Amino acid sequence: LRQAYAVRPKPTEPLVIDGTSYPRDAFTNxxxxxxxxxxxxxxxxxxxxxxxxxxxxxxxFSSFAHLNSLSPIVTVAQNFDDLGFxxxxxxxxxxxxxxxxxxxxxxxxxxxxxxxxxxxGLDQFLVTADVYRRDEIDRSHxxxxxxxxxxxxxxxxxGGIERLERENAEMxxxxxxxxxxxxxxxxxxxxxxxxxxxxxxxxxxIIAEHLKNSLNGLVLKLFGGRAGGDGAExxxxxWIEATFPWTxxxxxxxxxxxxxxxxxxxxxxxxxxxxxxxGVGHKQGWAFGLGLERIAMVLFSIPDIRLFWSSDARFxxxxxxxxxxxxxxxxxxxxxxxxxxxWLPEASGAQGGDKxxxxxxxxxxxxxxxxxxxxxxxxxxxxxxxxxKTGRVSRCYRFNYRSMDRSLSNEEVNVIQERVQxxxxxxxxxxxx
Ligand code: FA5
Ligand code: MG
Numbered sequence: 001l002r003q004a005y006a007v008r009p010k011p012t013e014p015l016v017i018d019g020t021s022y023p024r025d026a027f028t029n030x031x032x033x034x035x036x037x038x039x040x041x042x043x044x045x046x047x048x049x050x051x052x053x054x055x056x057x058x059x060x061f062s063s064f065a066h067l068n069s070l071s072p073i074v075t076v077a078q079n080f081d082d083l084g085f086x087x088x089x090x091x092x093x094x095x096x097x098x099x100x101x102x103x104x105x106x107x108x109x110x111x112x113x114x115x116x117x118x119x120x121g122l123d124q125f126l127v128t129a130d131v132y133r134r135d136e137i138d139r140s141h142x143x144x145x146x147x148x149x150x151x152x153x154x155x156x157x158x159g160g161i162e163r164l165e166r167e168n169a170e171m172x173x174x175x176x177x178x179x180x181x182x183x184x185x186x187x188x189x190x191x192x193x194x195x196x197x198x199x200x201x202x203x204x205x206i207i208a209e210h211l212k213n214s215l216n217g218l219v220l221k222l223f224g225g226r227a228g229g230d231g232a233e234x235x236x237x238x239w240i241e242a243t244f245p246w247t248x249x250x251x252x253x254x255x256x257x258x259x260x261x262x263x264x265x266x267x268x269x270x271x272x273x274x275x276x277x278x279g280v281g282h283k284q285g286w287a288f289g290l291g292l293e294r295i296a297m298v299l300f301s302i303p304d305i306r307l308f309w310s311s312d313a314r315f316x317x318x319x320x321x322x323x324x325x326x327x328x329x330x331x332x333x334x335x336x337x338x339x340x341x342x343w344l345p346e347a348s349g350a351q352g353g354d355k356x357x358x359x360x361x362x363x364x365x366x367x368x369x370x371x372x373x374x375x376x377x378x379x380x381x382x383x384x385x386x387x388x389k390t391g392r393v394s395r396c397y398r399f400n401y402r403s404m405d406r407s408l409s410n411e412e413v414n415v416i417q418e419r420v421q422x423x424x425x426x427x428x429x430x431x432x433x
Contacts, residue, residue: 013319015028015100018036020073022073022104022144023100023101025100025101027094028099028100029098029099029134037132037405042308043128044069047320048301049296050308050319052323053069053296053299054292055322056222057126057148057222058128060217060221061214063124064126064150065122066125066126067125067128068127072168073104073105073106073107073185074101074104074112079097082272082277086276091108095134096108096134097134098134106132107131107132109147110129110148110149111149111244111246111287111289114151114274117151118262118275119278119279123152125150126148128147128292129146130302131146132144134362134365134366135362135365136362136365136379137352137365137376137377137378137379138380140294140297140311142293142308145292147289148290149288149289150287150290151270151286151289151337152211152278152285152287153270153283153285153286155283156284157282160284161203161207166383168210174217175220176219178224179234179235180216180237181234182220183239184238186241186249188238189201189205194249195263196248196267198272199269203284204269207269207284211286212251214409215253215265215267219235219237223299226257226324236255236257237253238253240252240254245271246271247270249268250266250267250269251266251267252266252267253267264290264295265288265291267287267288268286269286270284270285270286274304294398297322300319300324302327303329304377314330333402333404333406333407334407335400335402336398336402336410337401338414338423339396339397340397340417340420340424340432341394341396342391342393342430343393344359344392344396344430359428364379367423367428368399368420369415371419372416374403374404375401375403375413375416377400377402379398381395381397383396399417399420401416
């Protein structure tokens, strides 16, 4: 399997992934470096922090189906259209998502599987999976991360709402006895976050409460007794209004950890349009999607998101199945800085506006990742100025190279840096200064 991904296809040949061929077109922007990540499946390793966290969350939703092996390749319809994303939603842009071609892409979130799983008749399930987004380069952003989707739908005609009400009473009692402070200004229905017109308000409230109780309970399980150190201080959780195209009302949840609010998930009551699309319009329920890396970084004290991908035994030997332990950083290898200054293509200068030649920083970051892989720790814009006469824009980026696993030589870094310089010139039309 690993071999299949390792083959570097020539730019004109179709992408062949796991035996399936994807013809290239104007959308194709998934790079070999990204495709190499597909077989890693960190969430399936039982003593990797991502796998440990997955199991812990699965144990909180023990009666749900647990799905961990859905393919990261989805259709654009699954990722966006079926969920009601508008045609001009920024997430669809080539600068934000990885496409194999016009029809197929790497999922940007686990919500891409909701409609197909509802359609299969599943009512309570968790999906854990790798998701892909084009992004900047720093210690908390990586183009691949892991999400967990949780969905719970019931059939009101089968007593489903009464069941949720009974569970609400139990969960409320448990939360009332726990050392947790929940700030929830989203309350019941608000003008800015209304219930769906199709829903009886009482039913919608019961579902939203069930969602909130379930997630407050999860947060308590993950962070309770850990947030302040000794567990004497209460855990603080807050609910914030949000917007997602396939849920209403929608929320985000933040947890106070080490004195900072940490956004951990998005959620809401599933829109009937998405359930209709799945052929189960008679059901109602909720969904959430949480990011595993962010939670794992604070729970295990992991300082750099690249460490999750490290094969260094000094990393992997520190974790055991079922345990949340504190990572002890081992001595880091020396870093190496390189600066690169260039003029942006004319059209993206101050007098620009030509859409064809737009400079996109994410394209640049992608090119850097493609050449440097995990050897680059960060790329930062350190200077920008506009030439007063010509209006051309110059930028200087500082590259911070460091391996997680070994010492890098200056020669080795120079080779990478030169290749970046060549490609950014030939492929992005910049002029190196
Ligand atoms: C979503 O991805 C929605 N699919 C969540 C959802 C599911 C809403 C079901 C409603 C119903 P968002 O892009 O905000 O939403 O990401 C969800 C979580 O993933 C975030 O709260 C965060 O914990 C994590 N996350 C998002 N982007 C990143 C990133 N670049 N790096 C690490 N974690 C991230
Ligand atoms: Mg968000």
